[in-house]
Amino acid sequence: MEAHNHMEKKGTVSIHAQNIMPVIKRWLYSDKDIFLRELVSNGCDAISKHKMLALKGEVPESTDEYRVDVILDEQNGTIQITDNGIGMTADEVEKYIAQVAFSGAEEFLAKYKEEGDQSGIIGHFGLGFYSAFMVSSNVVIDTLSYQDGAESVRWSSADGMEYQMEPSERTARGTTITLTISDEEHEFLHRHTIESTLEKYCAFMPVPIYLNDLVEPKEGEEPKAPVQINDTTPLWMKAPSEVTDEEYKAFYHKVFHDYEEPLFWIHLNADYPFNLKGILYFPKIRNEFSGNEGVIKLYNNQVFVADNIKEVIPEFLMLLKGAIDCPDLPLNVSRSFLQNDGYVKKMSAYITRKVADRLVNEFTNKREEYQRYWDDIHPFIKYGCLKDAKFYERVKAALLFKTVDGRYLTIDEYKEANGGEDCKTIYYTTDEQRQAQMIALFTAEQKDVVVLNTVIDTNFISFYEYTEPESLKFQRVDGGTDDLAETTEADEARTNALQDKFRKALGDEQLTVKLQPFKSDEIPAMITVDEQTRRFSEMSRMFNNGIQMPEQRTLVLNEKHPLTQYLEGSTDEEQNALICAQLLDLSDMAREPLSGERMVDFLKRSNALLGMLIKKQ
Ligand code: ADP
Numbered sequence: 001m002e003a004h005n006h007m008e009k010k011g012t013v014s015i016h017a018q019n020i021m022p023v024i025k026r027w028l029y030s031d032k033d034i035f036l037r038e039l040v041s042n043g044c045d046a047i048s049k050h051k052m053l054a055l056k057g058e059v060p061e062s063t064d065e066y067r068v069d070v071i072l073d074e075q076n077g078t079i080q081i082t083d084n085g086i087g088m089t090a091d092e093v094e095k096y097i098a099q100v101a102f103s104g105a106e107e108f109l110a111k112y113k114e115e116g117d118q119s120g121i122i123g124h125f126g127l128g129f130y131s132a133f134m135v136s137s138n139v140v141i142d143t144l145s146y147q148d149g150a151e152s153v154r155w156s157s158a159d160g161m162e163y164q165m166e167p168s169e170r171t172a173r174g175t176t177i178t179l180t181i182s183d184e185e186h187e188f189l190h191r192h193t194i195e196s197t198l199e200k201y202c203a204f205m206p207v208p209i210y211l212n213d214l215v216e217p218k219e220g221e222e223p224k225a226p227v228q229i230n231d232t233t234p235l236w237m238k239a240p241s242e243v244t245d246e247e248y249k250a251f252y253h254k255v256f257h258d259y260e261e262p263l264f265w266i267h268l269n270a271d272y273p274f275n276l277k278g279i280l281y282f283p284k285i286r287n288e289f290s291g292n293e294g295v296i297k298l299y300n301n302q303v304f305v306a307d308n309i310k311e312v313i314p315e316f317l318m319l320l321k322g323a324i325d326c327p328d329l330p331l332n333v334s335r336s337f338l339q340n341d342g343y344v345k346k347m348s349a350y351i352t353r354k355v356a357d358r359l360v361n362e363f364t365n366k367r368e369e370y371q372r373y374w375d376d377i378h379p380f381i382k383y384g385c386l387k388d389a390k391f392y393e394r395v396k397a398a399l400l401f402k403t404v405d406g407r408y409l410t411i412d413e414y415k416e417a418n419g420g421e422d423c424k425t426i427y428y429t430t431d432e433q434r435q436a437q438m439i440a441l442f443t444a445e446q447k448d449v450v451v452l453n454t455v456i457d458t459n460f461i462s463f464y465e466y467t468e469p470e471s472l473k474f475q476r477v478d479g480g481t482d483d484l485a486e487t488t489e490a491d492e493a494r495t496n497a498l499q500d501k502f503r504k505a506l507g508d509e510q511l512t513v514k515l516q517p518f519k520s521d522e523i524p525a526m527i528t529v530d531e532q533t534r535r536f537s538e539m540s541r542m543f544n545n546g547i548q549m550p551e552q553r554t555l556v557l558n559e560k561h562p563l564t565q566y567l568e569g570s571t572d573e574e575q576n577a578l579i580c581a582q583l584l585d586l587s588d589m590a591r592e593p594l595s596g597e598r599m600v601d602f603l604k605r606s607n608a609l610l611g612m613l614i615k616k617q
Contacts, residue, residue, distance in 0.1 A: 009165040011094075032185070035131040036070070036194070037201035039081040039177050041303045042129060043068040044207040046085025046175060050146060053086070059146055066207055069226065070198065073214040074189045077181050083207075084174035087145040090153040090165065097129060097141065097155060129177075133160040137182040142168040143175040195229065203255075204234040204302045204323075234302065236277045236323055240267040252281050256295065256321045260284050263373045266358045268324070274347050278324035280317070280355065284376050294318045299325040311344055314352050316384040316391075324351070349390065356384075356394035363398035371408045374400050382460040392467065401450040404432060404439055409448070411471060418448055425483070426472040428452040428461075437523070437590045438477035441484050444520060449477055458538060478591050479531040481556045485516040490559075494568065498557060501567060505580035512552075517559040524561040527587040528554045555587060581605060 047066045053059045064084055071080040088096065132139045137158060144152035154168035170176065181188050188194065191213050202209050210226035217223045235243060235251045252262045262281040270276050283294065296313045298305045302325060308318055312329065326347065359381065362370040381399070385392035400408040415423045427442050427449045429435045439449050452461065452474075461474040482488050499513035530552035540547045557564045563579060570576055585594060585602045594602055 010162065011165070012162050032131075032134045033188075033193075033197045034201070035135055035179075036081075036197050037303065038128050038131045040068055040070065040198070040202050040209060041205060043081055043083030043085060043175065044205050044209075044303075046083050046087070047207045049086045050084075050173075053146070068205075068207055068209045069212055070194065070209065071212040071214060072189065072191060072194055074191075075214070075216070077186075077189060079179045079181060079188065079194070080176055081179075082174065082176040084172065087150070087174050088141075088143045088153070089145040089147060089150050092145065093141065093143065093153055093155050093165065130160055132177065132179055133157075135181055135185040135188055136179040138180040140178040141175060142170040142178070144168070144170045144173050146173050198229045201304045203230050203304065204232075204299065205230050206232050206302050208232060234323070234325075236267070236269075236279050236325055237302075240269055243267070248279065248281075251279070252321070255297070255323065256281070256283075258283060258321065262321070263376055264362065265322075266355060268351065268354055270350075274326070274350055275328050276324065276326050276347060276350070278322060280320045280322035280324075280351075282373070282377055282380070283319075283321050294320045296320065297323045298329075299323060300329060301325070301327045311341075312348055312351075314348055314384075314388060314391075316380070316387040317351065317355065319380045319383070320355075352384075352388060352391050353394065356391050359395050360398045363400075370398070371400065374402065374408055379454050379456050382456045386456070386459055386463055389467075401426070401428075401452075403448045403450050404429065404443070405448075407448075409450070414448060414450070415472060418446075424472060425475045426450060427475055427477055427479075427483075428457075429477050430457070434592065435477050435590075438526070441520060441523070441526075442477055445483060447483055455542075458535060458542075462535065473531075475531050476529075476534070478527065478529055479534070480528050481514075481516055481518070481526060484518055484520070484526075486519055487517060490515045498564070498568060501576060502555065502580050502584070505573075505577040506584060512554045514554050514556045515559050515564070516556055518561070521558065521560045523558060524563040525555055525557050525583045525587045527584075527591055528556055529591070530554075555584060557583075578605065578609070582609065 047068070050059065050062065051066065054061045062084065066084060068081065068083045071082065073079070139157055139160070141155040142152065143155075144150060152168040152170035153165060154170075155163055155165050157163035188197075191211075195211060198209065198211060208228050209230045210228050212226040213224050215224065235247060248265055248267075249261060252258065252265070260283065262283055265279055265281045268276055268278045268280065280296070294317075295307050296309075296318060297307055298309050298312060310318070312326070313324065329344065329347075359370075359377075362373075378400070381395060385395065385399075397410070400410060401414060402408050409417065411426070414426055418426075427447055429439050429449055429451055430453050432439065432451060432453070442449050452458075464471070465473055495513060495515040498515060499511070502513050503509050503511050533549060533552045536549050537551050540549065557567075559565075563583065567576060567579060581601075582605055585598065585605075588594060588598075589602075593599075
């Protein structure tokens, strides 16, 4: 009998709700489309509940296919979401829809006020049924409970605050929500809007979802058949052993609209300590620091929540593409809550660990394949090391350095191949073309030169040296000549005399000259730039922080070269000036192109030198 009392009834939801509704409407302006997620997932939940009851034998199994239908009727301006789940009795409608709905929202509001955090909360707050009012001028629920003797009931409301209840004509178990879309939200009556919204939020929900479009068929045409828009068993829910490479790739192409093949992937499948499933793909990274190439979709029991939630997925993993499903996450709370949540932090650490372990595993067991990806994944790995010390600790054994002749060496292997215990320095180039001459000097001495030519490398090597003070030091090929010279000792008097000559000839009192016997007599001189001062000035330039620190440059003269020896003895000042200027320019050019006036001078002088050749004859 009691149910009947509710049957003809007007009411208002709690007083709090009346305050909340206008606020919700305003806030959710940007994320309005979530009403579909909420209503469709309510339908899925109602079906799952019915399935559970059937499984326990409490109700007979459903004879119809379990399904949720979204029915678009542009002509009449409505969208219906209908399910054959457990339905609701009149009491339940009163209790769940009219009263309970706002308790969550109130908490949300309180939290919001405290923190004044306007951004990013919306997608995480499960607004539930009431989100329907963001886009509707009227909302009707027609529902019939599975319970024996239940009567169908219709609840309707124009604003979410005042409602009416009356008997419904519904005869089938389940619930239909009918939204009359308000004029301002007309866009939601377009098929493509609804279709893309369903694809965004519902693509992997666990119950078949069909989109029905009630357009009048044209003469001679069949009415449009409903289309299923979701895949009820997304790949991440399967056991990794049951999934083929082809399936992983197909899933990648489909979900991330990337035509390139992924490099490799990690299938996370844990029940303990976290209930967490997902697949992370390593994509080919095209543009090292655009940073936004990756996308990690977060799901809660197959319901899409949001992309790239940095509280759950460590920032550096955002370069990857993937889907993560965490049923246990408290996702209907604000992001600031997630930030402080110990569980979320542990889960984030767990994901990082899994990624690191996988990389090390690839390195250890499939080294050749791993080396093939290295060029693509190393910026990601280095970035991860900089961002997360624990990640670095885990992957450091799998860090590789590519030599100019295309081998991939770990630090230990480099050391082993370059003098063993005596090896203190790892030589690198930032530009194989430009620094070719200096690279050749080192390779002629059987020294490996590695290529570190990406933006992250400068940061990474500084980080590495700081973290591993006992390990090798990095030095660019123009950073010094010690390994190129027979001895590092120089005759001070001779050095000073040459330095004076150069200073005078070039009119540069700051120039530092060093005299060394090179092992090779191919080149007369070389400019070296102190590694630390060069790095510092590069960093300043990169961050444009205005701090100027000059690079410490030295002109190293090859004691064994005839030109050096000639200069030491010569008193022909005019000729000395010519040779000194030319030597300095040539040495500089081995590092970087001359610019402007220096280039003009160099060309003029070179032509003059050629002219002198003819005169001599
Ligand atoms: P939530 O889904 O987060 O609990 P909602 O406001 O979306 O919040 O829904 C409130 C309650 O109303 C649900 O928990 C459920 O009991 C009931 N409900 C909503 N939609 C349906 C439906 N389609 N079928 C059956 N019950 C529903």
